[in-house]
Amino acid sequence: MSEVKYSKENLYSENVHIYSESSPNPNSMKFVVNFILIQEGDSFDFPTLESAKSSPLATELFGFKYVTRVFFMNNFITVTKDDAIGWEEANPEIRAFIKNFFLAKKPLFDETQPEQEVVLNNDSEAVKKIKGVLDEYIRPAVEMDGGAIQFHSFDAQEGTLKVLLQGSCSGCPSSMITLKAGIQNLMQRMVPQVKEVIAEGI
Secondary structure: OOOOOOOOOOOOOOOOOEEEEEOOOOOEEEEEEOOOOOOOOOEEEEOOOHHHOOOHHHHHHOOOOOEEEEEEEOOEEEEEEOOOOOHHHHHHHHHHHHHHHHHOOOOOOOOOOOOOOOOOOOOOHHHHHHHHHHHHHHHHHHHHOOEEEEEEEEEOOOOEEEEEEEEOOOOOOOHHHHHHHHHHHHHHHHOOOOOEEEEEOO
């Protein structure tokens, strides 16, 4: 079976299929579509309406008064809401909106969307190991829950690793438990230089 890859020229499918998945964050829902939205390795987190100005889809989702955060990655959109409405009401409304947006072939980003910055790889051996553990063991599980985890920085002297949590991970009540009981323990076992893991973006 051939792997489905991102294609800007053929971004949207003629037949849009969308389904939703719950996440560990009770206020976040993952909406999965049948085509790739974002290039592999990229993600876009919109914690406010102002931050979403480059994306018509994110901007319009903030038009629902209960939406508090929007996140894009791979083939899914994670929407976070407040407590004013339950998912039994919000889910079909958001799902129908996203489907109609893509059926109308509206742009995911407008022309002001910047090119992705190219970062030279000058990582230390410890950072390479950390990123390897993130990529192989941690990121896939986090993505399944509708979120993302990114390497932020590593203080080799203090042994402090900072990671950036996005999507459903932001504001999730269980994020800190997962961070300390799961991610930190795994990192300490596989990369002994890591003494503590701290999250940005929660």
